[in-house]
Amino acid sequence: MNTGHHEASWRLPESNPYASVAIDHYRNLARIAERGTFDSLFLADGPVLFNSVGQRPSGSLEPITLLTALATATEHIGLIATASTSYNAPYNLARAFASLDHISGGRAGWNIVTTAGAEAARNFGLDDEPSHATRYERAAEFLDVVLKLWDSWEDDLIVADKIAGVWGDTAKLHPPKHRGTHFSVEGALNVPRSPQGYPLLVQAGSSEDGRRFAARHAEAVFTAQQTLRDAQEFYADLKARTRAGGRDPEGIKILPGIVPVIGDTEAEARRRExxxxxxxxYEHSLHRLERLLHVEPGALDLDSRLPDGLPPESAIEGAKSRYTLVVELARRDDLTVRQLIGRLGGGRGHRTFTGTPEQVADAIEDWFRHGAADGFNIMPAVLPSGLELFVDHVVPVLRTRGLLRSEYGPRQTLRERYGLPRPANQYTVPVLATH
Amino acid sequence: MNTGHHEASWRLPESNPYASVAIDHYRNLARIAERGTFDSLFLADGPVLFNSVGQRPSGSLEPITLLTALATATEHIGLIATASTSYNAPYNLARAFASLDHISGGRAGWNIVTTAGAEAARNFGLDDEPSHATRYERAAEFLDVVLKLWDSWEDDLIVADKIAGVWGDTAKLHPPKHRGTHFSVEGALNVPRSPQGYPLLVQAGSSEDGRRFAARHAEAVFTAQQTLRDAQEFYADLKARTRAGGRDPEGIKILPGIVPVIGDTEAEARRRExxxxxxxxYEHSLHRLERLLHVEPGALDLDSRLPDGLPPESAIEGAKSRYTLVVELARRDDLTVRQLIGRLGGGRGHRTFTGTPEQVADAIEDWFRHGAADGFNIMPAVLPSGLELFVDHVVPVLRTRGLLRSEYGPRQTLRERYGLPRPANQYTVPVLATH
Structure with missing residues (x-):
């Protein structure tokens, strides 16, 4: 969110309601995050106008473009853009990410999403969204194609022999010649292989399809988890699935979201909240909640609990895991609809945490030490002030506890920062040592 | 071209054969151009690997991404990216250009191309390129849709009333609800209207279809013209067509390409050439020429003239106007194939001019004063050195003659720089004065 992850953040006196298109606002955020030696910046996204413009800030700059601008304003921080496999052509998206990876010196990441919702589908010539299963099937083929495109130039293709007039080794060019169910892509990409080989692969859905996809392909996973137990279950499940698929479970980093509201004292933090x-x-939020839960307008009452008889997750074609999380949150904490909206308003499904810097650091350390997280997606309720508070007051505590680096050190790619290997090119034949 | 517009430029000792992905190389070019108070930078492009990687530098960063990075390294210069109407979705392209226009403070331009060639088509699920007519029909509808998307937010939609909790005026949001032959796009763009309203619209094809499209829509036209007479004919024709269509002919700027090879003396310039x-x-160039002319491999002989019986332009589905230009150039100057390749190697159809800074300035002034050009697309044979020579030696002459500004003055949008009005929003009802 432009002005913060709390839906009402834009109404605070300090907030810039025009932040969505203010490059200086984002540049400032990126520099604060880099001062806090964060691993990366992450932009959620969808090719659709999500909110009613009447209610709160809507629209945002296209993430790859925005992150390219931020690449030139930063030196170390990773740049993770969300992009949809349902509403892009593989050739174009492969090229845009390869370009971002070149321009940023190997700091690009791709949050792979299938994009729920009929509204997005209708911006791309469809009458309704494809089914959840079809979207994931297309995502798998999409990823297969873009990996072929990113590998279509071997790393050492360019020989640059000016005397002989030979620029590249044609034997090291591998046009995909892909013919599949959803895509046909013949030719090689028109960008040399990038510093990381290709962007870090990130995934963010926690449904059954989403988990399967993540275990197979993802190197980092953003997830919304409300309780330590749920987060531990998710963490253990995804690591086990990854191991079962023959991958090193260390090769997939689990990063739950946390929405901190920080005060010098607990009372001040509560006042802020x-x-x-x-x-x-509340009326606006009520309508959004009705849409998320797939109930008729007017079906929910602010001062009652959620009605019985809501459909099971299997009947939802949209954002499955978010649906289940919201229903379970309301049932578990016995919340009225009004209370539920209050909780969601802060984090929209992500864990909110209100307290002092020490308490926030405790909350982070607790999950990290107890098998619930490899790291966190910090989503301040208000921006930039919430990020500044976090960097200036929580980050020093985390550093003292040895949980966060004190400086970046030499320049690294995003994968190096995450301790992950640079992916080999699928077309490069390994050179064998001879005896 | 990365290392210059001459196809052999990469082989010079001074050239960086890795320039295609070197952001510093492009940043340097942008800063030199801004030192020369140029109006804009222009990147040609297509979603395909054009050249054989064996022969010369191939591939390039995606233009919108690259220009976004350059937007942050410059202050005044316009940023014109080529993008295809045949191989993009209108929603995605509208958003990317709106983002570039926001990030650059109103300096974005879009060179609208339909992309010739079967190779590109095969990267996007097609077996062959659509016909020339179909591509232009799709381009017209594509432009109609993106204009609706760019206008889907009225300029004063955002009211930002924090007290009332009203962010925008929903009456000023206009979802396209477009249902056409090639596209269905329902919803509003998810980016507010940009500083220029939308990017400067540029066109670059000189075929009959291309001229019709330009006269109707373009605000600037890049064109390849070999002789003053041809350039005058093209200039007069396009201005007349524009007037006939009810537009002000001043509203379309004609910009022929020129490839200067500069030396302190004429002899030095000739040595450089x-x-x-x-x-x-020559063997590599021969194969490319055979493809361009749609003749069989081996049909051309380096030391003979072009054969008789080449097809008429109407039979060409690819780059029509380039085809005719090359055939006419060879016939008019009675060139052997080898000589033709020499001429094309420098400018690939654009006018080459070799001489001293004064002579280059004369060549530019001559066309400008005689109804052949409103400005020029300067395409140095070698980069960056050719651009530096132009800026340091030709630009001062042009300034002395009153043909080029000496400084930019206050920040302007690209349209303001071109003396063009900001486009009105098609959905905004003009406020009428009352008596």
């Missing part, structure tokens, strides 16, 4: 909740327009 | 020609690999 209450100030945000006062700015929620 | 000869050095480049020595580095041409």
């Amino acid at each position: 209450a100030e945000l909740e006062e700015h929620i327009v | 000869a050095e480049l020609e020595e580095h041409i690999v």
Whole structure:
């Protein structure tokens, strides 16, 4: 979110309601995050106008473009853009990410999403969204094609022999010649292989299809988890699936979201949280919740609990895991719809945490030490102030505890930063040592 | 071209054969151009690997991404990216250009191309290129859709009333609800209207279809013209067509390409030209020429003239106007195939001009004063050195003659720089004065 992850953040006096298109706003955020020696910046996205423009800031710059601008304003931080496998052509997306990886010196990441919702589908010539299963089937083939494109130039293709007039070794060019169910892509990419080989592969859906996809392909996973137990279950499940598929479980980093609201004292943090909740327009949120839960308009009452008889997750074609998380959150904590909206307003399904810098650091350390997370997606309720508070007050605590680096050290790619190997090119024949 | 517009430029000792992915190389070019107070930078492009990697530098960064990086390294210069209407989705391209326009403070331009060639088509699920007419029909509908998307937010939609909790005026949002032959696009763009309203619209094909499209839509036209007479004919024709269509002919800027090879003396310039020609690999160029002319491999002989019986332009489905230009150039100047390749190697159809800075300035002034050009697309044979020579030696002459500004003055959008009005929003009802 432009002004913060709390839906009412834009209404605070300090917030810039035009932040969505203000490159200086994002440049400032990137520099604060780099001051906090974060691994990466992450932009969620979809090719659709999500919110009603009447209610809160809507629209945002296209993530690959925005992150390219931020690449030139930073030196170390990773740049992870969300892009849809349902509404892009593999050739174009492969090229854009390869370009970002070149321009940033190997700091690009791709959050692979299939994009739920009929509204997005209708921006791309479809009448309704493809089924959840079809979207994931297309995503798998899409990934197969873009990996072939990224590998279509071997790393040492360019020989640059000016005297002989030979620029590249044609034997090291591998046009995909792909003919599949969803795509036919004949030719090689028109960008040399990039510093990382290809961007770090990230995934963010926690449904059954999403977990299967992540275990097979993802190197990092963003996830929304409300409780330590749920987060541990998810963490253990995904690591086990990854191992079962023959991959090193260390090769997939699990990163739950956390929405911190920070105060010098607990009371001040609570005041801050209450100030945000006062700015929620409950009728608007009610309509969004009705859409998320696939119930009729008017089916929910602010001061009652969720009705019985909501459909099972298997009947949902949209954002499956978010649906289940919200229903379980309401049932577990016995929340009225109004209370549920208050909780969602802060984190929209992500874990909110309100407290002092020490308490926030405790919350982070607790999950990290107890098998729930390899790292965290920090989603401040208000931006930039919440990020500044985190960097200036929580980061020093984490550093003292040895949980976060104090400086970046030499320049690294995003994969190096995550401790992951550079992927080999699928077409390069390994050179064998001879005896 | 990365290392210059002469195909052999990469073989010079001074050239960086890895320039295609070197962001510093492009940043340097942009800064030199801005030192020369150029109006804009222009990147040609296609979603395909054009050249054989064996022969010369191939591939390039995606233009919108690259220009976004250059936007942050410059302050004044316009940034014109080529993008295809045949191989993009309107929603995605509209958003990427709107993002570039926001990030650059209103300096974006779009060179609208339909992309000739079966190779590109085969990267996007087609077996062959659509016909020339079909490509232009799709281009017209594509432009209609993206204009609706760019206008889908009125300029004053955002009201940002924090007290009332109203961010935008929903009455000023206009989802396209487009249902056409090639596209269905329902929803509004997810980016507010950009500083220029939308990018400057540029066109570069000179075929009958291309001229019709340009007269109707383009605000600037890049064109390849070999002689003053041809350039005058093209200029007069396009201005007349524009007037006939009810548009102000001042609203379309005609910009022929020129490939200068500059020396302190004419003899030095000729030596430079000869050095480049020595580095041409004629067999490679012969194969490319055979493809361009749609003749069988082996049909051309280096030391003979073009054969009779080449097809008429109407039979060509690819790059029509380039085809005719090359055939006419060979016939008019009675060139052997080898001589033709020498001429094309420098400019690939664009006018080459070899001489001293004064002579280059004369050549530019001559066309400008005689109804052949509103400006020029400067395409140095070697980069960056040719651009530096132009900026340091030709630009001062042009300034002395009053043909080029000496400084940029206050920040302007690209349209302001071209003296063009900001386009009105098609959905905004003009406020009428009352008496």
